Amino acid sequence: MHMSFDFPAQATRQLPSNLACRCVKVDAASWRRAAEELSASGGRFLTLWGADDRGRDGRFRIYAAYLLPQDVLVLEHDPGDVANPTYPSLASQFPSALRMERAIYDLLGVASTEPDNRGWLRHGGWPETVFPLRRDVDGTQQYPVVSEAYPFLQVEGDGVHEIAVGPVHAGIIEPGNFRFSVVGEKVLRLEERLGYTHKGIAKRFEEMRQHDGYRLAARLSGDSAAAFSWAYCAALEAIAGTVCPPRATNLRALALEHERLANHLGDLGALGNDAGFAFGLTQFSRLKEDLLRTNVAAFGARYLMDYILPGGVALDLPEHASRALLDQYLTLERDVKNLRSIYDEHGGLQDRFREAGRLEKDLAAKLGAIGLVGRASDVCCDLRVDHPWAPYDRLKATLVTQTSGDVAARVQVRFGEIGESLQLCRMLLEDVSSGPIRTEVPLAEPDRLGVGLIEGWRGPVMIALETGPDGAIRRCHAHDSSWQNWPLLEYAVLGNIVPDFPLINKSFNLSYSGHDG
Amino acid sequence: MFDTLSTMLRTGILTEPAPVSTEAPVVIETLQKDLRNILGRALCLRHVDAGSCNGCELEIQALNNPYYNLEGVGVKFVASPRHADLLLVTGPVSVNMEEALRRTYDAMPDPKIVMAVGDCGACGGIFGTSYASRGRVANIVPVNHTVSGCPPEPTALLRGILQIVRSKFSDS
Structure with missing residues (x-):
């Protein structure tokens, strides 16, 4: 370029x-x-x-x-x-x-200058004259909810009708609103309305200390806790001029790859299930549970909410855990390989996966597809590969891509990335140097802007952190790649039938909370 | 098909005993017994995410994996609050979900038992109360039981459900 x-x-x-x-x-x-x-x-x-x-x-x-x-x-x-x-x-x-x-x-x-002035995060929960991120606005002030109409774009024509879904969904999932315009079963248009889980995270950051902000970052999207807390720490450490000890850097990457593995395993099971293959859910959820239990031994918790913190990590990897991890990677690799061939050769499953929710490369690139969804449409981007930071700069991760852009492609990218993640985990364990797992991060100077950018399992997550005086946070912007990929789902579903939407949606598996903030 | 069946056979039944967590099997067995004795039928759950970070959802989903096998002991997730004995609510209640949560609660049949899940549901968690968050679930709908944790482990959720079955449904 x-x-x-x-x-x-x-x-x-x-x-x-x-x-x-x-x-x-x-x-x-x-x-x-x-x-x-x-x-x-x-x-x-x-x-x-x-x-x-x-x-x-x-x-x-x-x-x-x-x-x-x-x-x-x-x-x-x-x-x-x-x-x-x-x-x-x-x-x-x-x-x-x-x-x-x-x-x-x-x-x-x-x-x-864009004319669409419908509220996106504001649904009537606070007055339209109140702008919470302004510094003279008290973020703790509460207002009564005043319901406001939200005009969805109407599709008109013979036999066109609307299906409204949400915000509460029929499952154990996050809330959001989907408005389908359909003829028969066929989707003519999907319009999303998000923002339901907006909980004022950006304003909340400004009440926190620099050294505590990682905890809030981790909870932006719980399934990406390692990615977000690392991005936060990377921004803060860069501003403070701190270099994380090599052992801690390796352990952070190990945690990030475990997060990727756990989410990919969960998604592959759910994708099988959504296509009527309950066996897949049983098998993959078993493998995910095994991994989460290993996380307890290796990182002290099933989900890594507070593992990555300023200056390093919270807990050292016990000597014996390393051996157990390597054993588990072998078993996991063998089991996933077996399940992959079962998925690949299952006619009924492939029939649902192939051609469903197709996002062509040109459209994906034009609309700014990013992360896993981008890679499934041959939009080649993975920060671990094209902008590697430590320790990925010496791991030389391999890019996993597919070209067909359908549910099948998003399934294959997940399979491929599980294999790649396991390789990276092995390299990280082989190379995990002894030494401290944490270093002191001094108070950063005020009014400095720093950026942390990490490739999470969905795609890049970013933290832009601006310091205030005496260890305060002046401003912190957190960004999840779901912002880029949510609008693409509206395109991927076009021309598909409504009953395929859950499958297509799951193949994207975007974060509501990470988007809503 | 042969591969599928042989994988099933090799995997076997994982529900008992769970290999690492020693508490889970005890809770699961007790839960099944209590459900049979007290309720005499399946317990129907409905989950509402009222603004969570999605961490709690992951652990609630885990209840259905073969290790915890919640459905196997007679607890099932239903699609409508009208079919639910028990409502699990996660998250601090965002102002944008306040109305949806109230409506879900209103749609439940009596006795409308609610369990607030996670630190956020129990006390507002790290998000607290603000222009965008109403904090704990009890600020919006009556709560019978809370299960803390960030996120709470599946065993903690199982214990919470067990306590509710014992204390709230034993008269009915």
């Missing part, structure tokens, strides 16, 4: 991060032009966030982060007039930006 325009050196600064990262201040024209050129040259849009700096220098700020082949580019933009701050929408270049722009308006009252 070649950027045909240069940013002036005086407007550019390096940001502390686990990856190479720079921040450039741009005006509205450059903001727009950069989006056009980045879009044309294959730059990946990562996230968008805003901050209220009126108390510091009388301005609001909007930031957009992009992934370039060589580094992360953060563009910083001043949306002008504090009474009516506005910035150019990125949605025509990067469609996934639209919902982020709506969310920024709901929380900060800074508007993009």
